[in-house]
Amino acid sequence: MTKKRLVIANWKMYVHTPLEAKKFAQSLRRKTRAFAGVEAALAPSFALLPVVAAALKGSSVRVGAQTLSGHEEGAHTGDVSAAMVKAAGGTFSIIGHSERRLTEDNEYVHKQLVLAATNGLAPVLCVGECERSQDGAHFSFIAEQIRSALTGSQSLAGKLVVAYEPVWAIGKSAVDAMKPEVVRETVIFIRKTLAEVLPREQAMRIPILYGGSVEPENAKELFIEGGVSGFLVGHASAQVDSFVGILQACKK
Numbered sequence: 001m002t003k004k005r006l007v008i009a010n011w012k013m014y015v016h017t018p019l020e021a022k023k024f025a026q027s028l029r030r031k032t033r034a035f036a037g038v039e040a041a042l043a044p045s046f047a048l049l050p051v052v053a054a055a056l057k058g059s060s061v062r063v064g065a066q067t068l069s070g071h072e073e074g075a076h077t078g079d080v081s082a083a084m085v086k087a088a089g090g091t092f093s094i095i096g097h098s099e100r101r102l103t104e105d106n107e108y109v110h111k112q113l114v115l116a117a118t119n120g121l122a123p124v125l126c127v128g129e130c131e132r133s134q135d136g137a138h139f140s141f142i143a144e145q146i147r148s149a150l151t152g153s154q155s156l157a158g159k160l161v162v163a164y165e166p167v168w169a170i171g172k173s174a175v176d177a178m179k180p181e182v183v184r185e186t187v188i189f190i191r192k193t194l195a196e197v198l199p200r201e202q203a204m205r206i207p208i209l210y211g212g213s214v215e216p217e218n219a220k221e222l223f224i225e226g227g228v229s230g231f232l233v234g235h236a237s238a239q240v241d242s243f244v245g246i247l248q249a250c251k252k
């Protein structure tokens with residue numbers, strides 16, 4: 001994750017078969033000139049990761065996982081380790097997505113982050129409140145997610161990406177996304193919190209993405225006015241044309 005502008009497709013369980021995944025990847029590969037200057041990344045399910053990685057080999061599009069195990073190896077039925085993601089062709093992993101945090105706590109997220117980094121995967125750390133409150137409690141909630149994930153792991157900062165995903169804005173239509181000015185305010189808060197935990201210079205360089213009902217229709221406004229480096233996209237990333245539309249919204 002090097003370029004400043006970055007859009008990651010979190011396919012969740014929207015893309016189902018190897019054939020569907022391969023066709024998407026091949027089509028995206030043919031369109032890379034249309035979004036030159038913006039880094040694209042795909043996070044398919046584990047079952048589809050090898051086929052997507054093979055289809056994008058040698059291209060500028062990155063491939064990674066939607067989560068990984070907080071254990072290094074051993075008796076963990078159904079888990080996929082960071083080393084396995086790497087061996088399957090992944091170069092990053094989403095960590096701490098709110099749909100995973102239903103059963104995974106801050107301590108577990110910290111372990112995942114360390115395992116990602118020690119196995120050479122860029123961690124994409126998701127943070128975000130379930131609801132916003134008048135008294136600003138959502139800020140303390142986000143700060144705690146960041147501190148618990150990163151404290152004692154300052155060496156992770158080099159490859160880290162942070163995705164701000166307010167849980168209440170996920171999975172809806174573009175009109176329900178967070179307002180760009182509120183995204184901006186929260187991104188500034190996240191950056192400030194990162195600078196408390198990590199060396200300031202590094203904290204300033206970490207890409208901060210927004211996720212939650214991003215679609216081609218609202219991406220440009222969110223990108224320009226939200227002060228983000230790009231997006232983590234769910235439902236609108238499952239069709240190649242809408243994903244490319246979002247990538248193009250982040251072009252200079």
Ligand code: 13P
Pocket residue numbers: 010097165169170171172211212213214232233234235236
């Ligand atoms: P939607 O784009 O479907 O709101 O999902 C956001 C998300 O959870 C990406 O990780």
